[in-house]
Amino acid sequence: MTKMIEVIGLKKNFKHTQALKDVTFHVDAGEVVGYIGPNGAGKSTTIRILLGILHASGGEAKIFGKDVWKDALKIHEKIAYVPGDVNLWPNLTGGQVIDLFMKLQGSSANQARREELIQKFELDPKKKARSYSKGNRQKIALIAALASDADLYIFDEPTSGLDPLMEAVFQEEVEKIKAQGKAILLSSHILSEVERLCDRVAIIRQGEIIEEGTLEDLRHLTRFQYHVETKEEPIGLKDVCAVHDLVITGKKAVFQAESDKINEILQAIMPYHVVKLESQPPTLEELFMRHYEGK
Numbered sequence: 001m002t003k004m005i006e007v008i009g010l011k012k013n014f015k016h017t018q019a020l021k022d023v024t025f026h027v028d029a030g031e032v033v034g035y036i037g038p039n040g041a042g043k044s045t046t047i048r049i050l051l052g053i054l055h056a057s058g059g060e061a062k063i064f065g066k067d068v069w070k071d072a073l074k075i076h077e078k079i080a081y082v083p084g085d086v087n088l089w090p091n092l093t094g095g096q097v098i099d100l101f102m103k104l105q106g107s108s109a110n111q112a113r114r115e116e117l118i119q120k121f122e123l124d125p126k127k128k129a130r131s132y133s134k135g136n137r138q139k140i141a142l143i144a145a146l147a148s149d150a151d152l153y154i155f156d157e158p159t160s161g162l163d164p165l166m167e168a169v170f171q172e173e174v175e176k177i178k179a180q181g182k183a184i185l186l187s188s189h190i191l192s193e194v195e196r197l198c199d200r201v202a203i204i205r206q207g208e209i210i211e212e213g214t215l216e217d218l219r220h221l222t223r224f225q226y227h228v229e230t231k232e233e234p235i236g237l238k239d240v241c242a243v244h245d246l247v248i249t250g251k252k253a254v255f256q257a258e259s260d261k262i263n264e265i266l267q268a269i270m271p272y273h274v275v276k277l278e279s280q281p282p283t284l285e286e287l288f289m290r291h292y293e294g295k
C-alpha cells in the first residue's frame with residue numbers, strides 16, 4: 001500500500017541552525033497522525049518540506065509515493081493545507097479568498113459544503129480580508145481546506161487562533177473527514193485535541209523524532225497513577241519493586257506503576273482487604289512532559 005506520507009531520515013540545515021537532524025515517520029491512508037513537539041522543534045520546517053516550499057538538506061520525503069520537491073504540482077492536486085499563521089490578500093473579501101484557496105488546492109468547489117462551514121465557523125465572508133482578526137483569517141483557511149476534496153490534509157497548529165467553541169467546531173469537522181477515511185497530519189500544541197483526534201503521534205524534539213506510536217503504545221511505556229483504599233494500612237506496598245512514588249496516608253495509598261504490573265500490585269494489596277482501587281492512565285501531557293525532563 002502506498003503511504004500517504006513517508007519521511008525517512010529527513011534533514012534540514014539553515015545557515016546557523018540544524019532544524020531537522022533525523023526525522024522519520026509516516027502516515028498511512030485513513031490515519032490521523034499527531035505531530036507534536038515544543039516551539040522550535042522542527043514541526044513547521046518538516047511541513048514546509050512536505051509542501052515543497054523548502055528544499056530538504058538530506059533524507060527522503062514523499063507524499064502519495066512521489067517526491068515532495070520534484071512532484072509538488074501533482075501532489076498539490078490532492079492535498080489541503082492550513083498553516084498556523086494565515087496570510088491573506090488584504091483587498092479580497094473572505095469569501096473570495098476561500099474560493100481562491102480552493103482553486104489553488106485544485107479541488108472542485110463544493111458550494112454546499114463551503115456554505116455549511118461558513119455557518120458553522122460563524123464567518124462573515126463579505127468583509128475585506130484586511131479587517132479579519134487572526135482567528136478569522138485562520139477560519140478562512142480552515143473552511144477552504146475542509147471544503148476541499150483532498151486525500152491528505154495537513155494542518156500546522158490550525159486552532160492556535162481559535163476560541164474554544166471554534167476549536168470544537170474544527171474537531172467535529174476533522175472527525176467527519178476522518179470518518180471518510182482521509183489521511184491527516186495534525187501538528188498541534190493542544191494535547192487534548194491530539195488525544196481526541198489522532199490514531200498515532202510522532203513526538204519531535206530538537207529536530208529528531210523521539211517517540212512514535214499509538215497513544216496506547218506510548219501509555220504502555222508510562223506509569224499509571226493508582227489510588228488504593230484498604231481496611232489495614234497497606235505497608236507491604238513499600239517492598240514492591242513495581243511501585244513508585246508511594247505515599248501512604250493511613251489506609252489510603254497513592255503511587256505509580258507500569259500498566260503491565262497490575263497483577264503484582266493486586267497481589268500486594270489483597271492481604272490488606274481492598275475497599276477501593278482506581279487507576280488512571282497517563283495523559284498525553286504527562287507523556288509529553290516526560291520527554292523534557294532530563295532525557
Ligand SMILES: Nc1ncnc2c1ncn2[C@@H]1O[C@H](COP(=O)(O)OP(=O)(O)OP(=O)(O)O)[C@@H](O)[C@H]1O
Binds near residue numbers: 014018019042044046
Ligand atoms: N527560514 C529559517 N531560517 C533560519 N532558521 C529557521 C528558519 N525556519 C525555521 N528555522 C529554525 O528552525 C528550527 C525549527 O523551527 P520550526 O518553525 O520548524 O519549529 P516548530 O516546531 O514549528 O515550532 P513552533 O511550535 O514554534 O511553531 C528553529 O530553531 C527555527 O528557529
Ligand SMILES: [Mg+2]
Binds near residue numbers: 044045084
Ligand atoms: Mg511551527
